[in-house]
Amino acid sequence: MNIGILGCDDVPERFRPLAGTYREMFESLLRPHLPGAQFTWFDALEGELPGSVDACDAYLCTGSRYSVYEDRGWIEGLKAHIRALHAARKPFVGICFGHQALAQALGGEVAKSDRGWGVGIHEMRVTASEPWMSPAQEDVKLQYMHADQVERIRSCWRAPRTAPSRCSA
Numbered sequence: 001m002n003i004g005i006l007g008c009d010d011v012p013e014r015f016r017p018l019a020g021t022y023r024e025m026f027e028s029l030l031r032p033h034l035p036g037a038q039f040t041w042f043d044a045l046e047g048e049l050p051g052s053v054d055a056c057d058a059y060l061c062t063g064s065r066y067s068v069y070e071d072r073g074w075i076e077g078l079k080a081h082i083r084a085l086h087a088a089r090k091p092f093v094g095i096c097f098g099h100q101a102l103a104q105a106l107g108g109e110v111a112k113s114d115r116g117w118g119v120g121i122h123e124m125r126v127t128a129s130e131p132w133m134s135p136a137q138e139d140v141k142l143q144y145m146h147a148d149q150v151e152r153i154r155s156c157w158r159a160p161r162t163a164p165s166r167c168s169a
Helices: 013-019 022-030 073-087 097-105
Strands: 002-007 038-043 058-061 092-094 109-112 118-125 139-146 148-152 155-158 165-168
Touching (some): 058 073, 073 092, 097 109, 097 148
Antiparallel strands (some): 109 148, 118 139, 155 165
């Protein structure tokens, strides 16, 4: 399995001795759970994206100091790639900015929070368990730090792989 990591930023140089780079962090986080997986880094911040949706088996999109609604060419290119991945039904995980890019690319709305920065740990209730969620849990605690938030998502329902999407705003 080849996991494409779409890098939308990186750890500032002064913190790398403590934390490493985004690439190192995500690979070390995922490697124990995906033995034998390969990881391919794409510097999306510099406009580097896979030449094809089939370049990797699944994709992860990192966080960023930028906002998905900013007028930057690399962000527009990333959102176009996310739409192509969605159309091809490629597995995709968005972390922070990546999650916001996914929402906006598929017709959702992202905006700066009127409450300012959110920093801390947020407890979330699991409403639907998936087979990969092992061990199963009713609640999870996630660390967060953001000023932007997804305010509206496009409602999409997908039937089995052979059926078309049924989406509405």
